Amino acid sequence: MNERGAPETSSLDSSILSSTVTDLQERAYFFPEPPPTVKRGQMKTLDSSKYQVAPVRAGYTDRILQLDLSSLTTSITEVAPDFRRKYIGGRGYAMKMIWDGTTEETRYDSPENILVMASGPLGNEPRFPGTGKFVVGTISPLTETFVDSNIGGHFAPLLKMSGFDALAVHGISTEEVVVIVDGDEGTVTVTTAPSFGEEIDGGGLEYGEALLKEFTGGELTENVAAVTTGNGALHARFGIINSLFYDRRRRRIRSKQAGRGGTGTVMRVKGLRAVIVRSSLARVKANHPADKKSVQQAGAELKRVISQQDPKQLNLRAWGTPVLAEYMNKFHLLPVNNYQYGQHPDAPAVFADVFLERYFNKEVPDGCYMGCNLACAKGAEDVALTRGPQAGRKVGIDGPEYETLGAVTCQGIFDPHFIMEYNWYCDEYGLDTISMGVTAAFLMECFQRGYLSVEETGYDLSWGNIDAADRLLHETATGEGLGKICGQGVQRAKRWVAEKYGAKTNTPIDETMSELGKFGMEVKGLEFSLYITKESLAQQGGYGFSLKGPQHDEAWLIFIDQVHNEIPTFEMKADALKWFPLIRTWFNAVGLCKLPWIDVRHPEAAQTDNPSQNQPTLEYYAQYYGATIGENKSLQDILDDSERLHVLQKMINVRQGKGTREFDQIPLRDMAPAYFNEYQSRSDYYDDWLREQLGTDADLPESPEERHQTILNLRRQAYQRLCDVVYKAKGYTPEGVPLRKTLEKFDLLEEKAAALLQAHGV
Secondary structure (H helix, E strand, O other), X not given: OOOOOOOOXXXXXXXXXXEOHHHHHHOOOEOOOOOOOOOEOOEOEEEEEEEOOOOOEOOEOOEEEEEEXXXXXXXXXXXXXXXXXXXXXXXXXXXXXXXHHOOOOOOOOOOOOOEEEEOOOOOOOXXXXXXXXXXXXXXXXXOOOEEEEEEOOOHHHHHHHOOOOEEEEEOOOOOOEEEEEEOOOOEEEEEEOOOOOHHHHOOOHHHHHHHHHHXXXXXXXXXXXXXXXXXXXXXXXXXXEEEEEEEOOOOEEEEEEEOOOOHHHHHXXXXXXXXXXXOOOOOOOOOOOOOHHHHHHHHHHHHHHHHHHHHHOOOHHHHOHHHHHHHHHHOOOOOEOOOOEOOOOOHHHHOHHHHHHHOEOOOOOEOOOOOOOOOEOOEEEEEEOOOOOOOOOEEEEEOOOHHHHHHHHOOOOOOHHHHHHHHHHHHHHOEOHHHHHHHHHHHHHHHHXXXXXXXXXXXXXXXXXXXXXXXXXXXHHHOOOOHHHHOOOHHHHHHHHXXXXXXXXXXXXXXXHHHHOOOOOEEOOEEOOOOOOOOOHHHHHHHHOOOOOOOOOOOOOHHHHHHOOOOOOHHHHHHHHHHHHHHHHHHHHHOOOOHHHHOOOOHHHHHOOOHHHOHHHHHHHHHHHHHHHOOOOOHHHHHHHHHHHHHHHHHHHHHOOOOOHHHHOOOHHHHOOOOHHHHHHOHHHXXXXXXXXXXXXXXXXXXXXHHHHHHHHHHHHHHHHHHHHHHHHHOEOOOOOEOHHHHHHOOOOOHHHHHHHHHOOO
């Protein structure tokens, strides 16, 4: 990682803003007299400004707080109405700022890279479920293109009530700092990052809690929140950001995570240790919607559906997302041994009932924001750590989510207590549980297949070896031993393995890289989230076409494809790969959680043409949106607005060199049983599938090896056909580049976009 220097100041393209910083200062958003110096322990004030808190109107404040870490100063920009209409908020704001403020040369540790934290107009409404969400967007250390990670908690609602729709962080500081946005006092203050002792300073959770106690004088309340990360984010490309908030029922600080793509790594490289926000304004009706009654009505209807239907369906309020583990195992979708297998006899040891009985508080439903009656964010108290540097302590743990559970089974481990400890240490260190687990599993398979030996790893990396998995986790957090390689992620670890293997066997590196690519589970540099997709062409496309890399956040189709079998034909799968990413992009733009929509099916959805779209529930969202912003928005209007954002993100990928067909290709294991042992584990199933594809009268290839190879060929052909059909539906060339008419449709064909298309022959 680059050493922090004194980089040039970055700024937003002024064409998207109605006022420059100078204009705003003249209009007294910042006041000329300096506020009193903040005196909190070792938090030495480096810069402080008093500002006039902008009121929220129709879901927006129309202000973005700019933080320049190169000069350690803050400023405010005002958002133009046209900008707000086109880019909505959240994911849209982050993408537009990255598109305007960076270039194809920008990398994650470039001074001009921007770290954006933004909610949207529908965030912060306790009368509607799931409104605590915001996104963190930046140029990723893993993918080297735009990534956004969705996160919950109280941070974004408090930031909005403090007068800002977004925080944009530019530049790199020469020392670690803390930023305090105090809506009660109307001040933005930059201070030095205090020290609380070596044991606390390295952590994301414990440092954040100590910082909040320091700021509040020990009186923690729901009116103060923070984002921070741990020292692991300094040693790995997949650092996370923790969103910390006080839970008065549990009487402790809880956390949610922006887990994907290395946002926490960017935060630490910039020298930003934490951001604290405070506002004591009432939250109910705080968005000041255009139609208060309609907002209340839409929220009441959705809460009614959740309370009636969730107990009959996934029952997330009781079980949380670990309930998915049982479904995934039943349908051969649970990742085992680096996605080689989808089922395991020991899997029941990590089903949701185990966590509910042993760890979760049955009496306290856990939401990540006020007013959400789905309350699926589970937590546990007084869990004894048995491993690692803090063994012997009892801690509160938030989670696990299904993805964290799957990251551990991916390593061949089915121990619920290790999952809990893995969860806590990853959060404390500031490491993505998904990328950590998938990269570890890749290294374990390299060990299994002879590409690595104890000589290279330093210890036995066999499947299910808890001691090895635990050691690798802590080494990754400190950047030591094999952890230094693991922290680079699968894409870069492949190169290291190929070089090591080539040196001892005289095998050409490219030849080894090709073989490792069969089971190195990454696309565009991002590790896969935790679903076996060999039998789901829809989810294969969901991963391959995902603009940030293979993350279910953009197209989670595995359940409707493999469990419910609601999109059985090729055409239905292709249609789903156009529709679902658009609606899911919209959720990330407006500041909403998707789970009340996608995981709680409205009883009337079964009577619609596309039950999996759950459109009766989406009508509540459309009503809530229109009533908040004061515009009549149909579902098609919402999809069109979202498609503009989707196309803009695709253009960022094209600019950064990750936007063509080549970068939508997936590992062989994602589409088929990559190795013969995988075919053998379900040979009867695969032979039946092959008979169906070839026709009942056709003769199957004689040998199992030939049948396996035939399956691989057919699966490759199906995926390429899917690329062709989906690209055409999205308005792309056969190489996956948007057509000029596609950009024109969404008013995105500006000069630099046109030049970029021309460079790709469009």
